[in-house]
Amino acid sequence: MEIIIKQPQIYRFLKYCNESGLEKTVLDCGAGGDLPPLFLFSGNGYKTYGIEISISQLDKAEAFSKKHNVNLNISKGDIRKLPFEDESISFIYSYGTIFHMKKEDIGRAIEEIKRVLKPGGMCLINFLTTKDGDYNKGEKLGEGEFLQIERGDTVIHSYVKDDEADKYFEDMKVLFKEDRVLYRIYEGRKIKQGYVDYIAEKLCKE
Structure with missing residues (x-):
C-alpha cells in the first residue's frame, strides 16, 4: 500500500530538490510524528536526517520506522x-514546526538552517x-505571539503579517512563495487556517 504524506507542499519541495542536481541529503527540522515526511525522501533515494524536540513525537516516528523497516535517522x-557542520546538507525543511516558538527564536532557527545548507541548497519553511x-x-506573549491550547497541550503560536517573513530570506533567492487560507473540518468544527510557504535557495559565494 502506498503511503501518502499529508502535506502536499512536501511533494512540491521534493520536485525542486530532484531537479537541483545536488547530493541527495535532506534534513527535517521537526521530524517526529506518526507519518514522517522523511519517508517520502527516503523512498526517492535521499540520505535522511531529522531532529525532533518532543519525546512523544520521536516515539511515534520510531514506531513508524520499525513498522516499515526504514531508518530515517531522526534524533532528539x-x-x-x-x-550539523556548516554547509553540510543539501536540502532542509521545517514544515508545521517553526511557528511553535517566539519570533526571536524563529530568527535563530532560520539562521541555523542557512548555516547548515550547502551553497545552492534549498529550504522549505512555512509560517x-x-x-x-x-x-x-x-495569552499574548509579544507582537503576534500567543500561548494557545493545541490537542490538550499549551503551545506557542507565532503569526506573521503580510510579507513579514520576507526578511528571513533577503540573503537568499526565493523560488516559491504561497500565501494561502484553508477552510476545513477539524474535530467536527469548521476552522480557518492561514499559512505562508517559502522555498528559498542559498546563494553560492562569489
Whole structure:
C-alpha cells in the first residue's frame, strides 16, 4: 500500500530538490510524528536526517520506522542549535514546526538552517499568518505571539503579517512563495487556517 504524506507542499519541495542536481541529503527540522515526511525522501533515494524536540513525537516516528523497516535517522534535537557542520546538507525543511516558538527564536532557527545548507541548497519553511482563525486568541506573549491550547497541550503560536517573513530570506533567492487560507473540518468544527510557504535557495559565494 502506498503511503501518502499529508502535506502536499512536501511533494512540491521534493520536485525542486530532484531537479537541483545536488547530493541527495535532506534534513527535517521537526521530524517526529506518526507519518514522517522523511519517508517520502527516503523512498526517492535521499540520505535522511531529522531532529525532533518532543519525546512523544520521536516515539511515534520510531514506531513508524520499525513498522516499515526504514531508518530515517531522526534524533532528539533543537532547531535553534542544529548538530550539523556548516554547509553540510543539501536540502532542509521545517514544515508545521517553526511557528511553535517566539519570533526571536524563529530568527535563530532560520539562521541555523542557512548555516547548515550547502551553497545552492534549498529550504522549505512555512509560517502561520494573521489570517488564521486562531490569531489573537490565548495569552499574548509579544507582537503576534500567543500561548494557545493545541490537542490538550499549551503551545506557542507565532503569526506573521503580510510579507513579514520576507526578511528571513533577503540573503537568499526565493523560488516559491504561497500565501494561502484553508477552510476545513477539524474535530467536527469548521476552522480557518492561514499559512505562508517559502522555498528559498542559498546563494553560492562569489
